[in-house]
Amino acid sequence: xxxxxxxxxxxxxxxxxxxxxxxxxxxxxxxxxxxxxxxxxxxxxxxxxxxxxxxxxxxxxxxxxxxxxxxxxxxxxxxxxxxxxxxxxxxxxxxxxxxxxxxxxxxxxxxxxxxxxxxxxxxxxxxxxxxxxxxxxxxxxxxxxxxx
Amino acid sequence: xxxxxxxxxxxxxxxxxxxxxxxxxxxxxxxxxxxxxxxxxxxxxxxxxxxxxxxxxxxxxxxxxxxxxxxxxxxxxxxxxxxxxxxxxxxxxxxxxxxxxxxxxxxxxxxxxxxxxxxxxxxxxxxxxxxxxxxxxxxxxxxxxxxx
DNA sequence: TATTGTTATACTCTATAACTATA
DNA sequence: TATAGTTATAGAGTATAACAATA
Numbered sequence: 001x002x003x004x005x006x007x008x009x010x011x012x013x014x015x016x017x018x019x020x021x022x023x024x025x026x027x028x029x030x031x032x033x034x035x036x037x038x039x040x041x042x043x044x045x046x047x048x049x050x051x052x053x054x055x056x057x058x059x060x061x062x063x064x065x066x067x068x069x070x071x072x073x074x075x076x077x078x079x080x081x082x083x084x085x086x087x088x089x090x091x092x093x094x095x096x097x098x099x100x101x102x103x104x105x106x107x108x109x110x111x112x113x114x115x116x117x118x119x120x121x122x123x124x125x126x127x128x129x130x131x132x133x134x135x136x137x138x139x140x141x142x143x144x145x146x147x148x
Numbered sequence: 149x150x151x152x153x154x155x156x157x158x159x160x161x162x163x164x165x166x167x168x169x170x171x172x173x174x175x176x177x178x179x180x181x182x183x184x185x186x187x188x189x190x191x192x193x194x195x196x197x198x199x200x201x202x203x204x205x206x207x208x209x210x211x212x213x214x215x216x217x218x219x220x221x222x223x224x225x226x227x228x229x230x231x232x233x234x235x236x237x238x239x240x241x242x243x244x245x246x247x248x249x250x251x252x253x254x255x256x257x258x259x260x261x262x263x264x265x266x267x268x269x270x271x272x273x274x275x276x277x278x279x280x281x282x283x284x285x286x287x288x289x290x291x292x293x294x295x296x
Numbered sequence: 297t298a299t300t301g302t303t304a305t306a307c308t309c310t311a312t313a314a315c316t317a318t319a
Numbered sequence: 320t321a322t323a324g325t326t327a328t329a330g331a332g333t334a335t336a337a338c339a340a341t342a
Contacts, residue, residue: 001193001197001200001204001205001207001208002196002197003193003196003208004192004196006192006196006256007189007192007193008279010259010260010263011170011263011266011267011275011278011279012170012171012173012174012185012259012262012263012266013189014278014279014282014283015163015166015167015170015282016167016170016171016185017282018163018167018282018285019160019163019164019166019167020210021285021286022159022160022163022164022285023160023164025160025287026160036331036332037160037161037164038332041155041161044152044154044155045149045151045155048150048151048152048154049149049150052149053300053301054300054301055299055300055301056149057149059149060149060151062168063332063333063334064333064334064335065299065300065301065302066301066302066303066333066334066335066336067332067333067334068301069301069302069303070332070333071332086300088299088300088341088342089300089340089341089342090299090300090301090340090341090342091299091300091301091341092300092301108154111158111160112158114160115158115159115160117287117288118159118160118285118286118287119159119285120287120288121284121285121286121288122281122284122285126281126284127159129277129281130159130162130278130281130282131156131159131162133270133274133277133278133281134162134163134165134166134278135162136269136270136274137166137169137170137266137267137269137270138169138266138269139173139265139266139268140265140268140269184308184309186309201323201324202323202324203322203323203324211309211310211311212310212311212312213322213323213324213325214310214311214312214313214324214325214326215309215310215311216324217324217325217326218309218310219309234323236318236319236322236323237317237318237319237323238317238318238319238322238323238324239318239322239323239324240323240324
């Protein structure tokens with residue numbers, strides 16, 4: 001199947017293919033835990049931001065409140081995360097439970113292994129470059145971004 | 149929201165964030181055409197591989213026959229693509245119709261503009277490097293890959 | 297008025313399983 | 320037996336719209 005210059009020249013296309021490759025492998029690495037890479041990310045964020053609320057979690061994951069709700073339900077049903085009373089009566093404080101911490105360690109080990117395998121053809125130097133370049137993707141910051 | 153070393157060190161995480169950013173912008177750029185970036189990719193593949201069958205298209209997009217079927221249905225319903233008799237009686241030959249070619253040109257212009265905007269903070273040299281590094285992601289080729 | 301959580305509902309994308317026709 | 324297309328069905332992930340409680 002020929003893939004002409006139109007596709008190859010689009011950075012977005014290359015990023016999408018790379019993401020599919022990496023995500024598929026990470027998902028397979030997590031299969032034993034029955035959690036997706038995105039849900040593992042949520043566990044990491046809750047661990048590193050104990051007491052955060054669902055809306056903030058959703059913002060960090062780029063999903064809305066309603067989607068964050070479903071995600072937290074799943075993590076809570078599995079006994080990995082707990083909703084505690086938050087800073088006011090509207091808000092939950094999300095906390096990683098001991099079982100969540102335990103499983104997260106195992107998941108991280110599996111995903112790190114996957115990540116290492118999928119990047120093994122790049123040198124340490126090249127990986128550093130790749131990370132730096134990926135971070136700089138996105139629209140240029142404009143003065144308006146400073147507003148209010 | 150703090151994002152600790154565990155996330156930042158995973159290349160897969162960075163690629164996922166970059167993909168979300170790029171894909172969201174490309175999707176917005178295509179909104180007027182009511183087609184996703186993936187469907188535009190399908191149009192490009194059909195244009196560049198006239199007469200290809202649905203299974204091959206699906207393989208190129210990393211989706212299965214059934215999903216490719218649905219995708220082609222949508223493109224055909226919109227009058228962008230046509231199923232012609234293929235190389236044997238089981239197979240379709242997919243062809244881009246004139247209306248598909250016309251719309252694809254407009255879509256490509258919009259997506260190229262999106263791509264340029266999302267990569268504007270990288271120099272031409274850096275873009276070249278990024279493309280080259282992204283292509284090298286994936287498991288190392290093994291001798292078994294040569295088998296049959 | 298604005299925000300948080302919540303629920304109901306729907307849409308997109310993909311997959312599996314089974315069937316038909318053809319090879 | 321194997322392959323291409325097709326269909327029905329289901330699941331994951333996300334979104335919108337509305338509501339209650341609280342700020």
